[in-house]
Amino acid sequence: MRRSVMRxxxxxxxxxxFCTKPxxxxxxxxxxxxxxxxxxIDPVVYAFQEFSFRWRQQYRRRYxxxxxxxxxxxxxGDYQIDYEPAPRITEADKTNDRKSLQRALDRRLYLLLxxxxxxxxxxxxxxxxxxxIYEAEETLRKCAESALQSVLGNLSxxxxxxxxxxxxxxxQPTDNAPDAGYKQFFFKSQxxxxxxxxxxxCEDFVWVTKDELLEYFPEQAEFLNKMIIS
Amino acid sequence: xxxxxxxxPLSPLAHQFIQRCSVSGTAxxxxxxxxxxxxxxxxxxxxxxxxxxDPSKSPSFSRQDAEKYRxxxxxxxxxxPVRFLKPKERAREAERxxxxxxxxxxxxxxxxxxxxxxxxMGVPDEPMIMGTPGLDLIALGLVDVDKIPKYELTEEDxxxxxxxxxxxxxxxxxxxxxxxxxxxxxxxxxxxALPEKLKQAALVPDLTPFPVNRFMATLTPPxxxxxEKVKEAARRSSGKxxxx
Numbered sequence: 375m376r377r378s379v380m381r382x383x384x385x386x387x388x389x390x391x392f393c394t395k396p397x398x399x400x401x402x403x404x405x406x407x408x409x410x411x412x413x414x415i416d417p418v419v420y421a422f423q424e425f426s427f428r429w430r431q432q433y434r435r436r437y438x439x440x441x442x443x444x445x446x447x448x449x450x451g452d453y454q455i456d457y458e459p460a461p462r463i464t465e466a467d468k469t470n471d472r473k474s475l476q477r478a479l480d481r482r483l484y485l486l487l488x489x490x491x492x493x494x495x496x497x498x499x500x501x502x503x504x505x506x507i508y509e510a511e512e513t514l515r516k517c518a519e520s521a522l523q524s525v526l527g528n529l530s531x532x533x534x535x536x537x538x539x540x541x542x543x544x545x546q547p548t549d550n551a552p553d554a555g556y557k558q559f560f561f562k563s564q565x566x567x568x569x570x571x572x573x574x575x576c577e578d579f580v581w582v583t584k585d586e587l588l589e590y591f592p593e594q595a596e597f598l599n600k601m602i603i604s
Numbered sequence: 605x606x607x608x609x610x611x612x613p614l615s616p617l618a619h620q621f622i623q624r625c626s627v628s629g630t631a632x633x634x635x636x637x638x639x640x641x642x643x644x645x646x647x648x649x650x651x652x653x654x655x656x657x658d659p660s661k662s663p664s665f666s667r668q669d670a671e672k673y674r675x676x677x678x679x680x681x682x683x684x685p686v687r688f689l690k691p692k693e694r695a696r697e698a699e700r701x702x703x704x705x706x707x708x709x710x711x712x713x714x715x716x717x718x719x720x721x722x723x724x725m726g727v728p729d730e731p732m733i734m735g736t737p738g739l740d741l742i743a744l745g746l747v748d749v750d751k752i753p754k755y756e757l758t759e760e761d762x763x764x765x766x767x768x769x770x771x772x773x774x775x776x777x778x779x780x781x782x783x784x785x786x787x788x789x790x791x792x793x794x795x796x797a798l799p800e801k802l803k804q805a806a807l808v809p810d811l812t813p814f815p816v817n818r819f820m821a822t823l824t825p826p827x828x829x830x831x832e833k834v835k836e837a838a839r840r841s842s843g844k845x846x847x848x
Binding site: 410429 | 678679682683684685686688722725726727728731732734739744746747748751752753755757761762766768769772773780783784786787790791793794795797798799802805806807808809810814815817818819821822823824825826827833834837838840841
């Protein structure tokens, strides 16, 4: 008897929860360019590797040179070419050009836009991630993809990592922004195989490393610190 | 008594159970090599003696042969700058010195020490360059030269460096593990915070294959237009081969 009563009560409880107010959901995209060059090596690590190399060299057998030269013989199809390695610190680093993707090559770069955002106090331009309010698409990832598409034009050089968001923020309505009161979900996507992007749909854009990103968002720095590793 | 005659296919571990080496069941051929006695591989010198007895062959043949055998000898008895001995072996060597016996290796070790020790054989006291000269890690800017600690090539310095190395790497590893667990936790919370329909959609695993043209981080950044130069050089070199 009690069980059937509970069964009658339970659906009423849940439908009541849904019918109060539809939540506003915003899908935003953390568009990152992966590092192009390996990071700097710690001097302690380098010292130990160098020491262990020399220590092993002490106990290595020295074979006669004629024996070892057999390995140097040139094969067919080998070519000679002068190789001048490109510098790891590019001009974009020296001029601190934030719009270029050639900056900090050993770190990750994230895209930020300057313009109108959903949480901004009534029309003031502010720095934000590419985002879009969720209307009625199938999944939130499609909403995020369309957000990035509106900024970039096409998604041929992007790769969205997984169907699920990687973090969420609940923005409470405040005096400055009375129409805020939504949940912002972050999706991760990566730059594939390209050097330049045409960024539209905003007044300004920057590619920033994690430390600079935290400067742009002072009040959400703690959360972003946890969500973005490096 | 039944016997199953159907042939079973060989199990994947069959190679472990197939007889690989001969087992004689006796002690023949199992004598351990003792120090100081001529090793079995030195049969080459015995062969050389027998070949030299033939005077009718031209002298150039035996000189080439002698060169070959000299090369073999040098490879088999290749020297090392510092000889490695376990403490028991060291004690044994000391006792043999007292008796007046000295092995070939000990003789060579003394010669090398007279010449100048490991420095003469290519193991310097100053730090060596890691990598090809010009493209080594310091020239490329991967390491700060002034921050490298000073050390000698001794055991206790080596142990101290190893301890610091282990400490630094373990600290980094633990930081990375913590950061990754935080990432996973945030992802789970985000999925929980989604409304029901979107949650089901988010929980579907994304099985589309990874993009194939993602580049790994390399030592130096890619140079634009380099692949054309490489193809040209390859074409030119292969073209020359055909002309000849």
